[in-house]
Amino acid sequence: MLTMPDPDRDVLGRRAEIVAALRAIVPGEGVIDDETGRRPYECDGLTAYRQLPMVVVLPETVEQVCAVLRYCHGAGVRVVPRGAGTSLSGGALPLEDGVLLGLGKFNRILDIDYANRCAVVQPGVTNLAITQAVQQDGFYYAPDPSSQIACTIGGNVAENSGGVHCLKYGLTTNNVLGVQMALMDGTLICLGGKHLDAAGYDLLGLTVGSEGLLGVVTEVTVRLLKAPETMRALLIGFPSSAAAGATVGAIIGSGIVPAGIEMMDRPAIHAAEAFVHAGYPLDVEALLIVELDGPAAEVDHLIERVDGLARGQGATEIRVSRTEEERVAFWAGRKNAFPAVGRISPDYYCMDGTIPRARLPEVLDRMSEMSAHYGLRVANVFHAGDGNLHPLILYDANVPGELERAEEFGADILKLCVEVGGVLTGEHGVGVEKRDLMGEMFSEDDLKQQQRVKCAFDPDQLLNPGKVFPRLHRCAELGRVHIHGGQTRFPDLPRF
Amino acid sequence: MTESLSPKTHDDILDAVRWAVAEQAPLEIVAGGTKRGWGRPLKTNHVLDMSSFAGIRLYEPEELILQAAAATPLAEVESALAQSGQQFAFEPPDFGPLFGRPAGQQTLGGALMANLAGPRRIKAGAARDHFLGFIGVSGRGETFKSGGRVMKNVTGYDLCKLMAGSFGTLAVLSEVTVKVLPAGEKTRTVLVYGLDDERAAAAMAAALNSSHEVSGAAHLPAGIAAQSAVGFVHDPGTPVTAVRVEGPGPSVEHRCAALRTLLGGRGATEELHGRNSAALWAEVRDVSYFAGEPARAVWRLSAPPAAAAGFLPDLVRDTGAEQFSDWGGGLVWLSAPPDEAAANRVRAAAAGCGGHATLVRGPDALRAAVPVFQPQPAPVAALSERLREQFDPSGVLNPGRMG
Numbered sequence: 001m002l003t004m005p006d007p008d009r010d011v012l013g014r015r016a017e018i019v020a021a022l023r024a025i026v027p028g029e030g031v032i033d034d035e036t037g038r039r040p041y042e043c044d045g046l047t048a049y050r051q052l053p054m055v056v057v058l059p060e061t062v063e064q065v066c067a068v069l070r071y072c073h074g075a076g077v078r079v080v081p082r083g084a085g086t087s088l089s090g091g092a093l094p095l096e097d098g099v100l101l102g103l104g105k106f107n108r109i110l111d112i113d114y115a116n117r118c119a120v121v122q123p124g125v126t127n128l129a130i131t132q133a134v135q136q137d138g139f140y141y142a143p144d145p146s147s148q149i150a151c152t153i154g155g156n157v158a159e160n161s162g163g164v165h166c167l168k169y170g171l172t173t174n175n176v177l178g179v180q181m182a183l184m185d186g187t188l189i190c191l192g193g194k195h196l197d198a199a200g201y202d203l204l205g206l207t208v209g210s211e212g213l214l215g216v217v218t219e220v221t222v223r224l225l226k227a228p229e230t231m232r233a234l235l236i237g238f239p240s241s242a243a244a245g246a247t248v249g250a251i252i253g254s255g256i257v258p259a260g261i262e263m264m265d266r267p268a269i270h271a272a273e274a275f276v277h278a279g280y281p282l283d284v285e286a287l288l289i290v291e292l293d294g295p296a297a298e299v300d301h302l303i304e305r306v307d308g309l310a311r312g313q314g315a316t317e318i319r320v321s322r323t324e325e326e327r328v329a330f331w332a333g334r335k336n337a338f339p340a341v342g343r344i345s346p347d348y349y350c351m352d353g354t355i356p357r358a359r360l361p362e363v364l365d366r367m368s369e370m371s372a373h374y375g376l377r378v379a380n381v382f383h384a385g386d387g388n389l390h391p392l393i394l395y396d397a398n399v400p401g402e403l404e405r406a407e408e409f410g411a412d413i414l415k416l417c418v419e420v421g422g423v424l425t426g427e428h429g430v431g432v433e434k435r436d437l438m439g440e441m442f443s444e445d446d447l448k449q450q451q452r453v454k455c456a457f458d459p460d461q462l463l464n465p466g467k468v469f470p471r472l473h474r475c476a477e478l479g480r481v482h483i484h485g486g487q488t489r490f491p492d493l494p495r496f
Numbered sequence: 497m498t499e500s501l502s503p504k505t506h507d508d509i510l511d512a513v514r515w516a517v518a519e520q521a522p523l524e525i526v527a528g529g530t531k532r533g534w535g536r537p538l539k540t541n542h543v544l545d546m547s548s549f550a551g552i553r554l555y556e557p558e559e560l561i562l563q564a565a566a567a568t569p570l571a572e573v574e575s576a577l578a579q580s581g582q583q584f585a586f587e588p589p590d591f592g593p594l595f596g597r598p599a600g601q602q603t604l605g606g607a608l609m610a611n612l613a614g615p616r617r618i619k620a621g622a623a624r625d626h627f628l629g630f631i632g633v634s635g636r637g638e639t640f641k642s643g644g645r646v647m648k649n650v651t652g653y654d655l656c657k658l659m660a661g662s663f664g665t666l667a668v669l670s671e672v673t674v675k676v677l678p679a680g681e682k683t684r685t686v687l688v689y690g691l692d693d694e695r696a697a698a699a700m701a702a703a704l705n706s707s708h709e710v711s712g713a714a715h716l717p718a719g720i721a722a723q724s725a726v727g728f729v730h731d732p733g734t735p736v737t738a739v740r741v742e743g744p745g746p747s748v749e750h751r752c753a754a755l756r757t758l759l760g761g762r763g764a765t766e767e768l769h770g771r772n773s774a775a776l777w778a779e780v781r782d783v784s785y786f787a788g789e790p791a792r793a794v795w796r797l798s799a800p801p802a803a804a805a806g807f808l809p810d811l812v813r814d815t816g817a818e819q820f821s822d823w824g825g826g827l828v829w830l831s832a833p834p835d836e837a838a839a840n841r842v843r844a845a846a847a848g849c850g851g852h853a854t855l856v857r858g859p860d861a862l863r864a865a866v867p868v869f870q871p872q873p874a875p876v877a878a879l880s881e882r883l884r885e886q887f888d889p890s891g892v893l894n895p896g897r898m899g
Contacts, residue, residue, distance in 0.1 A: 113802075114705060115701055115801070115802035116800045116801055116802050116803075117704065117705065117801075138707070159650065160650045160654070162648055166648065167647075170621065170625065171648070173625075173654065173657070174621055174625050183875075183879070187875045188875075189873070189875050189876050189879065190873075190876075191876070193800070193850045193851070194800035194803075194850060195798045195799050195800050195801075195826060195850065195851045195852070196613075196617060196618070196622075196798060196823060196826050196827070197611070197613065197617075197622055197661075197798050198611075198661065199798075199852035199854075199869060199870045199872060200661075200869055200870075200872055200876070200877075200880050200898065201658060201661065201662055201666075201880050201883060201884075201898075202611070202624055202657045202658060202660055202661050202662075203658075203876070203879065203880065203883075204657075205624055205654060205656075205657025205658065205660070206653060206654060206655070206657055206658045208654065208657075209650045209653070209654050210653055210654075226705060226706060226707045227707065228707055228709075229707050249558035249559075250558075252557075252558050252560060252678070253557055253558040253580075255581050255582075255678035255679070255681065256678070257677065257678060294709065294743070294747055295707075295708075295747050295750045295751060295754075297746040297747055297749075297750040298743060298744055298746060298747030298750070300746075301744055301745075301746045301747065302744065354644075354646040354647075354648050354649055355646065356556070356559055356645065356646060357558070357559060358556070358558070358559065383648065386646070386647040386648040387559070387646050387647065387648065388648045421644075421645055421646075422644070422646050423644045423646055423649045423651045424651045425649070425650050425651050426646070426648040426649060426650065427648060427650055428650070429650055430650075430651060430652065434651075438651070438652070441644075441651055441652075442641070442652065443639075443640075443641075445638045445639060445640050446640045446641055446642070446652075447652075448638075448640075449634060449638070449640040449655075449886075449887070450642075450652050450653050450655070452886035452887070453653050453655070453658075453883065453886060455882075455886060456879065456882040456883040456885070456886050457879065457882075468652065479886075479889070481517065481636055481889055481890065482636075482637075483514050483517045483518050483636075483637050
């Protein structure tokens with residue numbers, strides 16, 4: 001059972017006063033305190049957890065964001081930032097005593113600068129809208145999470161979002177040049193800009209992926225890339241997931257970094273085919289989609305090599321896209337894998353661990369055993385190039401106990417990922433979902449040092465508390481040094 | 497007197513840092529020592545010599561990862577990678593000769609802690625973009641780790657980014673994990689002769705805004721080009737603009753031809769193949785052109801790529817600096833007189849375009865008189881200082897080096 005920080009009774013008692021103060025900062029309909037109006041904000045993409053926020057604020061200007069934070073800082077009120085609310089880890093789960101700060105109205109593209117190959121956008125602009133704004137000129141923004149039609153760039157910065165093309169083109173952190181950000185005390189800072197590297201400590205790199213715990217991003221400068229001349233894909237069927245995994249290793253080992261390599265297991269293939277009729281082979285245990293991009297000469301050359309490597313590993317079926325329609329069709333099943341699984345099960349729970357890819361066959365075997373143990377089916381889609389696994393656990397929330405079993409199954413999968421040398425989350429974030437598993441991967445000292453980073457940004461721990469860290473330590477306690485003069489002898493080390 | 501501590505095990509590092517905290521005896525952290533002249537001069541009596549932390553622990557080419565003790569010589573790592581046709585895509589420079597030291601001495605940890613990046617920065621990123629995980633000791637005398645051994649990981653804050661470019665002021669690292677990538681099978685470089693700085697910037701932008709996946713774009717004014725060891729670069733006696741493509745053979749040939757067509761109207765073109773291409777980009781990467789005049793200050797100015805051509809003529813006139821640019825104009829290297837007037841002028845130019853300038857090499861007196869790193873706006877400087885205190889509250893790790 002998830003426990004969130006105890007609500008501050010004093011803050012709840014001052015609710016009317018807090019709402020009035022916020023209304024003085026954000027006029028009109030930008031402050032929502034009635035229950036019906038707050039209801040849409042009670043959860044994000046992790047719908048198993050819900051909590052009505054104390055009040056919702058939807059500012060329209062950067063000055064308002066700073067003023068709201070400054071007020072909350074002074075009044076000791078907690079704040080939870082939110083973009084489009086597509087987080088799958090509960091990163092935007094509200095607090096009973098907290099202000100839900102929605103950035104949805106920050107939806108303008110401020111500057112498209114081809115001379116410096118970048119764009120400056122507000123945080124509420126969707127990921128896909130950036131590419132749409134520049135594609136007529138042949139450019140695009142590289143990270144492409146599956147939720148790109150809805151998720152915002154501000155949320156992408158918070159979560160360091162990936163996508164199917166990040167093996168070759170990187171994650172959000174590799175494609176963001178700068179942010180403007182409000183700290184919890186209302187101070188506005190700029191990190192990075194249109195140049196390529198940071199002055200001083202890389203606070204930008206630290207901010208990306210910080211899950212809304214360090215600041216509220218109010219502007220983002222992203223890199224734009226020129227779209228490749230050609231994109232083609234191979235659809236390759238295998239008699240075993242081990243053979244598919246070995247093929248991925250052979251491709252990368254031979255020096256080819258494809259634009260994307262995705263794997264699906266048998267249950268995922270069948271669910272996707274039944275949903276979108278992509279023409280996937282149904283008599284295989286694993287399917288790879290390998291996309292290559294670049295000049296036609298390069299793509300043709302690499303397709304031949306990938307074809308040869310796949311045959312060498314026992315591929316039973318290989319199709320190469322001849323037209324853009326075919327390429328899109330190859331992807332259709334993969335891109336719709338989540339809703340496809342949603343059709344064959346009342347509910348599903350999407351996991352997000354990363355493993356060293358060579359351990360895949362073992363991890364899939366162990367997952368089958370767990371599936372039998374918990375009596376729940378599981379389908380797997382896998383960003384095979386970088387080892388990021390998305391097991392989808394099928395369950396029915398209306399059957400008493402199934403949600404709890406699905407969560408236990410999920411936790412076991414993530415523990416397994418860590419056990420084989422991987423990590424709890426590859427791109428969805430820790431949020432509240434994996435918070436209590438952090439101890440599987442990190443020692444108490446590791447976690448304390450991370451929390452000290454938080455203390456440098458938000459010493460009162462008012463911004464998005466209860467996320468990422470299983471235990472909240474007070475900054476004063478974390479700051480103590482436990483070494484004192486005269487108690488330590490000179491180290492017994494070789495000296496010169 | 498300076499005393500050197502040489503830890504052999506991770507626990508030795510813990511002992512050394514705890515002792516330094518207890519005795520308030522700050523440490524200078526050194527491994528290859530190639531970059532000791534970069535940063536503000538330190539006032540410490542104790543050196544923490546990390547040289548014993550050498551050796552590759554794990555290298556899995558198909559997983560694209562390498563794990564090594566932090567002070568493993570970079571040359572050893574790069575040689576192991578080359579045997580599998582791989583490389584560090586961030587193309588770490590070797591600044592040894594720039595600082596009057598031999599080439600080939602730097603360590604992997606040193607390259608990461610200085611967040612090095614070579615010409616391929618424009619396509620593949622800097623050290624920060626390839627740094628996946630570490631184990632280290634904070635200035636609190638505690639062991640901590642961050643990241644992992646997989647490429648895609650958002651579990652907790654990305655402290656690798658914070659370590660990259662922190663010059664040893666936050667933690668002493670004992671082990672690091674880094675992403676590696678296949679090296680391009682083939683490399684070619686298109687040269688365009690005779691462009692002034694402004695026309696060169698436009699030519700580089702045209703190349704970078706094409707779909708030809710340019711992996712290097714540099715411009716050498718005539719005086720710099722004349723110092724190149726590559727005949728095609730120094731012989732003509734003109735400025736030289738260079739654009740690099742890498743990848744599978746048929747692709748490189750196609751893109752090289754397309755770039756010559758694209759840029760041909762701007763000046764005479766030539767192309768460099770394997771060895772010449774590698775030699776030119778090594779010179780640009782290592783800033784070899786400024787190694788010969790050790791008395792001059794060397795500045796590294798990071799700017800929006802399209803901005804540099806606008807301020808360079810005035811900056812050069814006012815300071816008497818020599819300059820060349822990399823990263824399509826986004827990185828300008830300057831060799832200037834080692835005085836405060838030139839320093840202030842360079843800083844003003846950087847601030848004026850929203851970029852920043854670092855004094856990479858200069859005499860101790862200059863590095864003590866002017867900040868080595870661009871001073872930041874007060875709130876960012878205060879935040880950085882609070883962050884440093886969270887890692888090293890007693891100020892025992894390379895104190896003041898980034899001040």
